[in-house]
Structures are given as C-alpha cells and as structure tokens.
Amino acid sequence: MGGYENGDSTAAAALADGGVILGVDGGTTNTVCVCLPAAMSPPESPAAVPVLARAVAGCSNRNSVGESTALETLEQVMTQALALANTDRSAVQAVCLAVSGVNHPSDQLRMLEWIRDLFPDNAKFYVENDAVAALASGTMGKLHGCVLIAGTGCIAYGVTEDGKVARAAGAGPVLGDWGSGYGIAAQALTAVIKAYDGRGPQTSLTRDILEKLELSSPDEIIGWTYADPSWARIAALVPVVVSSAEDGDEVANRILHDSVQELADTVIAVVRRLRLCGEDGKDIFPLVLVGGVLEGNKKWDISGEVIKCISKVFPGTDPIWPEVEPAIGAALLARSHHHKGLKLENGS
Amino acid sequence: MGGYENGDSTAAAALADGGVILGVDGGTTNTVCVCLPAAMSPPESPAAVPVLARAVAGCSNRNSVGESTALETLEQVMTQALALANTDRSAVQAVCLAVSGVNHPSDQLRMLEWIRDLFPDNAKFYVENDAVAALASGTMGKLHGCVLIAGTGCIAYGVTEDGKVARAAGAGPVLGDWGSGYGIAAQALTAVIKAYDGRGPQTSLTRDILEKLELSSPDEIIGWTYADPSWARIAALVPVVVSSAEDGDEVANRILHDSVQELADTVIAVVRRLRLCGEDGKDIFPLVLVGGVLEGNKKWDISGEVIKCISKVFPGTDPIWPEVEPAIGAALLARSHHHKGLKLENGS
Numbered sequence: 001m002g003g004y005e006n007g008d009s010t011a012a013a014a015l016a017d018g019g020v021i022l023g024v025d026g027g028t029t030n031t032v033c034v035c036l037p038a039a040m041s042p043p044e045s046p047a048a049v050p051v052l053a054r055a056v057a058g059c060s061n062r063n064s065v066g067e068s069t070a071l072e073t074l075e076q077v078m079t080q081a082l083a084l085a086n087t088d089r090s091a092v093q094a095v096c097l098a099v100s101g102v103n104h105p106s107d108q109l110r111m112l113e114w115i116r117d118l119f120p121d122n123a124k125f126y127v128e129n130d131a132v133a134a135l136a137s138g139t140m141g142k143l144h145g146c147v148l149i150a151g152t153g154c155i156a157y158g159v160t161e162d163g164k165v166a167r168a169a170g171a172g173p174v175l176g177d178w179g180s181g182y183g184i185a186a187q188a189l190t191a192v193i194k195a196y197d198g199r200g201p202q203t204s205l206t207r208d209i210l211e212k213l214e215l216s217s218p219d220e221i222i223g224w225t226y227a228d229p230s231w232a233r234i235a236a237l238v239p240v241v242v243s244s245a246e247d248g249d250e251v252a253n254r255i256l257h258d259s260v261q262e263l264a265d266t267v268i269a270v271v272r273r274l275r276l277c278g279e280d281g282k283d284i285f286p287l288v289l290v291g292g293v294l295e296g297n298k299k300w301d302i303s304g305e306v307i308k309c310i311s312k313v314f315p316g317t318d319p320i321w322p323e324v325e326p327a328i329g330a331a332l333l334a335r336s337h338h339h340k341g342l343k344l345e346n347g348s
Numbered sequence: 349m350g351g352y353e354n355g356d357s358t359a360a361a362a363l364a365d366g367g368v369i370l371g372v373d374g375g376t377t378n379t380v381c382v383c384l385p386a387a388m389s390p391p392e393s394p395a396a397v398p399v400l401a402r403a404v405a406g407c408s409n410r411n412s413v414g415e416s417t418a419l420e421t422l423e424q425v426m427t428q429a430l431a432l433a434n435t436d437r438s439a440v441q442a443v444c445l446a447v448s449g450v451n452h453p454s455d456q457l458r459m460l461e462w463i464r465d466l467f468p469d470n471a472k473f474y475v476e477n478d479a480v481a482a483l484a485s486g487t488m489g490k491l492h493g494c495v496l497i498a499g500t501g502c503i504a505y506g507v508t509e510d511g512k513v514a515r516a517a518g519a520g521p522v523l524g525d526w527g528s529g530y531g532i533a534a535q536a537l538t539a540v541i542k543a544y545d546g547r548g549p550q551t552s553l554t555r556d557i558l559e560k561l562e563l564s565s566p567d568e569i570i571g572w573t574y575a576d577p578s579w580a581r582i583a584a585l586v587p588v589v590v591s592s593a594e595d596g597d598e599v600a601n602r603i604l605h606d607s608v609q610e611l612a613d614t615v616i617a618v619v620r621r622l623r624l625c626g627e628d629g630k631d632i633f634p635l636v637l638v639g640g641v642l643e644g645n646k647k648w649d650i651s652g653e654v655i656k657c658i659s660k661v662f663p664g665t666d667p668i669w670p671e672v673e674p675a676i677g678a679a680l681l682a683r684s685h686h687h688k689g690l691k692l693e694n695g696s
Binding site for chain 1: 410411412449451452454455515516517518519520521522523524534535537538541542545546547567568569570571573574577582613614616617618620621
C-alpha cells in the first residue's frame, strides 16, 4: 500500500497541498482507485509510492454490466477514494481511467466527455484500456514492453519506446478469449456437459465442479450458468480446474495446455507486430504478467508455461510480476501526463 | 398452414365447439402458437391439420431473455392465437408448451404452476423442451426417434417406443453448443478478431461480416457484439459464413466442418444411449431435422453433411424434414394427451 500508514496523515496532507491525482483500474471483476499527491517525485521503489487513499468497487466493464452501471461504479470509487484522502473533487489535477472494455477511440471519447463534467476545468484526463495501467504497474510508469492480463478476461497489450501500440484478444467471451479465466472455466463446464451427454470423455471436473457449486447433477449446471450473466462468477471456477489438473485429470490438463497456448499466441502476435524484439527477434523486452490466472505458486504453473511458449519464439522475453497494483500504474501515468503538461505550460 | 383458409371460418368454428387445444413452440428466436379444435381426428396428412389460428411472438427462452419476459411472451402469443380463432381461454382443453431452455424437472414444475392459473381447472397441461415438439412435427405426433434442432441454439433429443428419453447439447452458448447458429457465428466473429490481431489466418469472413454489419473495422465488432445480448442477433450471421465457405474461404469451411461434426456427435450420443438402432446398431430410426442451420438448398449442404457423418456410425438413419412446423407437433401432442385423458375418464 505504499509509504503512508496511519501515522503519516500529516505528511500526506502536506504533500496533497498541490492537489491530487487519481489512478483507476477498472476491471471485469472489480475496480480500484488510488489517490496520490500531484506534487510527488517519481518513486524510487514500489514501496516508496505515497498512496493517500485506496477504494474498491465492483465491475466497470461496460460490455459486462452495461454503460450506465459502469459509469456509476467509476464515479463511486473515485468519490470514495477522495473522501478517504480527506479531500474532494476540487483538488483533482489529473485522472487516468484505465478500464477494461475500452476498445475503440469512440469508447475513449465518450468516457472523456463524461469525466470532464465531474472535475475542475483545468484537470487533465486520460482514458485507456486497463491493460495500459497494468503495463505501467510492472515498469513503474514507463510505457515500453508488453503486458499480458489474464483474470476474468484476457488481453495482450504492447507499446514501443517511440509510442506505437498494439493489442490482441481482450475481445470478451463471445469473441474467443479462451485463455481468460472465463474461457478456462467455460471450457471446463462444457467438458462436464459433454461427458454427461456421452459426447466427451469422463472427467473428475464433474465431481469437483458439482461439489464447488453445491449442485447434484450436471443438468443443473445449465440453469446455474444462465441464472446470472456475470462473467466473473464463471471465472471463479478456475481454481477448481487447476486443482483437477494437478490431481492428474486429463481433460482439465488439456484445457489448461490449450489456454496456455492461446495466451502465448496473443503475446507473440503483439510482439511480432510491434517488433518489440528487434529485427532479429532477439532483443530483450519486458513482459508484465497480471491477473488471477497468472498468479499463485501452484504446482500447475500457468504463467511459467506461458513464458516457456513465448520464449521459444522470442528468447529475449523478460518476465515481470508487478510489485504494485495496476491502479498505481494508472496513477503513475496520470502523474507523468500531469507533469508533462506543467512543463509545457512553463515553456520548459 | 393446414386446411382452413379464409372461407372455412364457419367449419372451423363448428369444429371448435368441443373446445380448442394450443400447441406452443417456444424458441430462442421466436415463439409460435397454433390453435386446433380439440375434437379433431388424427390428421391423415400434413396438409389435413385443421389449424384454427396461428400467432407469433419473440424469444421465450428464459436463459436468453430472463424468466419474466419469457412468461410474458408465452402468455401473449397464446392470448393472440385464441383471439384470432374467435375464442377465449375458457375454451382451452389442453396446452402443450414446448419451450427451449426447459432443461430440468424444476423448470417444468415452475412452468406448470404458472400456466395452471391461466386456464380452466379441467384443462390439461404438458411442458416439454421444444425439441419434443420438433420431433412430433416430423413423426406427425408419434414420439419415437431422434430430432436434431440447429437454429439459434442446438439440441439432439430422442425417445424410444417404450418412452425412454435422452438428450445431448441444448446447453446454450456458454456450455459448448458449437454446432448451433450462435456457435457457428461466434466462431466466425472470433476468426475475424484473430486474423485482425495477427493470431489467425486471413479470411474473407472479415470483409463479408463487416459489410453485413455495416462496420468499417474489426475492432468495432467488439462493441457491436456486446451492445445487445440477444443470441439470435449473433446467429443471424450464419448465412454470411455459409456464403464465405461456398466462395472457397478455408476458415469458413473449417468452421462449418467442425460444426457438422459437433451436430453429428450430439445425435450419435443420443442414439447410442437409447439404443435407437437396436443391439447391432443397424435398425432404422427416424431422424427429424429442424432449424435454420439445417434448412435451405444451399451449395454447402450442412444437413447433408451431418447425415453423412451419422450414417457412417448408424446406417439405419432415416432423415425426415418435417412438413409441418414444431408448433403443430406440440398441438398434436396436446391432442393425444387430451384424448388419452378422455379415454381414461370414460373408463375405456
């Protein structure tokens, strides 16, 4: 949580005199907002980030919960972070909204129009896909390299040192994000249905998933699945799939191996398009790994397998597990945009 | 539409004196209700079915539109059919509701409780999955054989002469119905995204789908997809996939071949579980084929390919394309249940 614990509130308030900046990481499972002093220096280490406040709310992916709910959630989480930092909207100098589901310039524009009305006229706003904040959380604010997020959804997003960007996946469950938590869990549920129908091999996923969902028969899975359209609810079954695979279930192992290949393919596509590994394909580039599917010290090491696949093609892959959360990455981006703006205004 | 055209309204009214029966085919794309005279004899031919009225409404699959919308749609379509037949609820002797999304005895029970309150106390009600009506539409009311429905959704459903039933698929888009119209179209949209990302081969589906949706770039497909959760809207792209495949596109051809295999596998699973082909696997059984994916005289003959796959395993497959619609199948089932009930009451 950075350098400000309870006793530091005076120092925090002093730092906040120059106003504050907000970094928002809007995901499909939850949304995190952090509030930092606008006058802060670039942090020397992850532990030195002066977090004034942190607030958490639900899903803000408009493709999952609809636009109005998504915007309400974003407003709520920012308001709460400001209140926790003992300040208000008038102190806001810059905001970086990094939100999943922002895929097209028109999405960005609509969100920029919306956020301008919430804060002072002179504040600066940056709207990006949440992948950008995740990348910055691994590089401490430097936009260079590739990030792979695999939580409820998945996306690979890359930026070159001269500012070219590319992405792959991040298209949601209908459009083939099979390496995502949702994708892995949906494949596992499908395997249970197919085994029950007599269309697929028997699998211990049947016993393990029914136990987890407290259902008594696979045909009850259909009703369970469609009773609530939340993608995160499906994705929450990933630990069951991992544990079935660890116990040797072949179907679960096949699902995880296929998903590893999908995730590796998305990164490879981005690195290739941006030539992040140079002309000979051997340059070193940072690969930031974020999200529940890629975390944890499990026996079945999904992120390790993904890195192995990518490194076969691009040996310069340099994996980074961020030490700060993506919302801090968003705040560091807001900070650097804000300071660039100040320099321009001062003519320097 | 059967034997009653405009001029026959007097004859129809006379037949309806003994009350009416309703057959409802509730699908994911639309819902059809037909009203028949309860006193009718078993029809000698499809053209001889005495349809008093027919009404059409939208989707009544509760897994797609939610339970309350589904029930409203069902009530509306039945009310409209009765009004068109110049009669009302008091004349109803029997109703067969054959509705997609009815997958579990608890779904049936809830729907039975709901429908009992709409009609006279002595009326008889039968709630089934819509597959049962589709089977009956091919066998003119006899419940024996297997039906394969592939429209927006897909399901295989079989019944033996001694009343054993089995089904496969029908689990909706999250749970692997890849041979459905939705499944085919979602795979095509995914192929466009993958080609755009550089994760998959180039395909003429990109040009054909963007043209059909009046979009200018593949990244706009993400917004289009999630703007409206209707499954039927996605499935409406199937003709584009078929025409791309007919024009020689390899990706579109791969999607259709995979879907053919999925559909064949669902039928094979049901036929095997019910031993519909006898102990030696060579008996003849009716396979009723229903739904937009299996219709049409296209060059790319999806239903022909499915039958070819199934016949390799079960040479006794006897394909039937029904001459009446599934709602008539539902009405014929309501009729036969009603007449059985009368015989029981009369002690015969």
